[in-house]
Amino acid sequence: MxxxxxxxxxxxxxxxxxxxxxxxxxxxxxxxxxxxxxxxxxxxxxxxxxxTQTELLVFAMEHVQAEAAERIAADDRTGGPREVAQRILEQLLPLDRQRVREAEVWLLLAARAQTDPAARTRMADADDGIRRAAEFAVALLTGQPAADPEAVARLHALLDGLALHALLYPERMPPARARELLGAHLDTLVAS
Amino acid sequence: MxxxxxxxxxxxxxxxxxxxxxxxxxxxxxxxxxxxxxxxxxxxxxxxxxxTQTELLVFAMEHVQAEAAERIAADDRTGGPREVAQRILEQLLPLDRQRVREAEVWLLLAARAQTDPAARTRMADADDGIRRAAEFAVALLTGQPAADPEAVARLHALLDGLALHALLYPERMPPARARELLGAHLDTLVAS
DNA sequence: GGCCCGTGCCCAAGATCGTCGACCACGGCG
DNA sequence: CGCCGTGGTCGACGATCTTGGGCACGGGCC
CATH class of the missing domain: 1.10.10 (Arc Repressor Mutant, subunit A)
Structure with a gap:
């Protein structure tokens, strides 16, 4: 060989x-x-x-997802639960130019997932990662070992919705506003 | 001529x-x-x-958006604020096969908006419609004439996130679950 | 009634894309 | 030393959106 x-x-x-x-x-x-x-x-x-091209896109997205997971794991967890949860979840939003570009690829794969099975499974895996982060945040904020599945799913949907808005309408949803809205939602979780 | x-x-x-x-x-x-x-x-x-092809997609999406607005306007507003808000907002979710197909086109236009200005302006207009519906729902549930902008933006993000999840992961986010999560979020609004 | 010319429409080609098959070169193994 | 499999390039194919040139029809004007 x-x-x-x-x-x-x-x-x-x-x-x-x-x-x-x-x-x-x-x-x-x-x-x-x-x-x-x-x-x-x-x-x-x-x-x-x-x-195929989709395989390349999928592989490249796996790489940035691993980086995001690493950023989250590298967090020192200083500060109150509220601050920790916000810092961690902000890693999943397109708040700077680089992550906007990455989110653009994410959106491309989402559209392609309609017809391409490889893109579909990749999106499902990325979805798992975001859901786990949401679970962690909910458990951390409520102080419960088992996070309320409904609260997790709502936070998860809010995260992806914020990411989509930040991507499609950056003037309406600038990074500061996305952070602020995420924080407001986290406040409702800690209050309950 | x-x-x-x-x-x-x-x-x-x-x-x-x-x-x-x-x-x-x-x-x-x-x-x-x-x-x-x-x-x-x-x-x-x-x-x-x-x-261009995008112009056709945009025109076709304008049509279904007008239909959605008509469905909302045709609602008889019977029942409590909670039921009315839920019924209206559910019109914006892909809960049946036809609206799933429409949401697929919506996602295609979203991906295309990254580079195509025509798709971009169309998406922004559709975004306005959804935001208005969210405003209406928040004002209805809180009993305030002026809806809290932060609550509106959060509901708006949740709606688009739910729609995205229902579209990409229909087995994880079936129509019943999307309805349930929307309802849970509306409950938090009426409580405050 | 007959002729213009503009509108409507089609055919074919151009540009770009992802994908594939045929072919060549190199180098480790027998 | 020769075989053959791996790595790599070139060219082509098919699909796509888009565009330019040309044909036909028919309403308006003389």
Whole structure:
């Protein structure tokens, strides 16, 4: 077996090239050809590591999700439950330019999930991660070991709704307003 | 000026053809060619009435938004504020197959709004309609003439989040659960 | 009644995209 | 040293939206 290439490393390299394109030119420029050019390969070379474009998008999203999970895990949990919960959940909102770009890819995958099973399963997995964060926050705020499923689901829907609004209508939902609304909702949880 | 054609009527006819395709085959089948075939025209004929595909999608979405507004206006407002608010807001959720299909188009336009200005302005207008409904519900439930903007924005985000979850994860967020979660949120509004 | 010309419509082509098949090069293994 | 599988490129295919050129029809004007 000649020309042994570390597929994992090559896939990560291609994912990095994709994010460079997305950060620079937006999600609309994330074509197979442009990403291949960014990475210095021919478009066909990508097929050795990602059979389809959706696979590349999915892999790249897994990477940023892992980063978000790492940011959350790295939180030092200082301050009251209210502050900790807010800091953690804010990691899941597109509050800066980079995370806006990432949310754009998230929205693209959401639209693609209508027809593409690979995108669908990936979205479901990301959904799990957000739900777990919401569970953690609800349990933390209410002081209960088992979070109320209804409160979790409502917080989860609010989070995705805020993310969607911040993405689609940034002038109506600037980062400060998204933070403020999230905080208001958390206040209702701690009060109950 | 020969061959006088009612452009408004022709546009409505094409929009109906698009919805037939979407209802039958899903949003993925809503190509210019398939819609033209459904309407019995050549793809080029569509350009006389819609310059781009996005224009057709936008026009078709305007139609279903007007229908939703009509359903809301036609509500007889019987029952307590809690029941009225729930009935009205449920009109904005994809709780049956037809509205799921419509929400699929909504999601497609949302993704397209990232790069297409026409889709962007259309989404902003639809956003206004939902916000007004949320305002109405909050004012009705709290008994205040002026709805608390923060409560409105939170309800608005929750609504779009529920719609997104019902669309992407129908097994996790079936219609009954979406109704239930909406109701739980409305309860918190009436209590305050 | 007959001729213009503008509207409506189609055909074909252009541009871009994702995907695929055929082909070449290299290099580890027998 | 030769085989063959892996890595890589090129070109093409099919689908898509969009566009330009051209044809036909028919209402308005003389």
């Amino acid at each position: 000649p020309k042994i290439v570390d597929h994992g490393a090559r896939r990560a390299e291609l994912a990095r090239a994709m994010w460079r394109v997305v950060y620079r030119d937006g999600v609309g420029a994330a074509t197979v050809r442009s990403i291949a050019a960014e990475a210095g390969w021919s478009p066909s070379a990508l097929r050795h590591y990602f059979a | 020969p061959k006088i054609v009612d452009h408004g009527a022709r546009r409505a006819e094409l929009a109906r053809a698009m919805w037939r395709v979407v209802y039958r085959d899903g949003v993925g089948a809503a190509t210019v060619r398939s819609i033209a075939a459904e309407a019995g025209w050549s793809p080029s004929a569509l350009r006389h009435y819609f310059a």
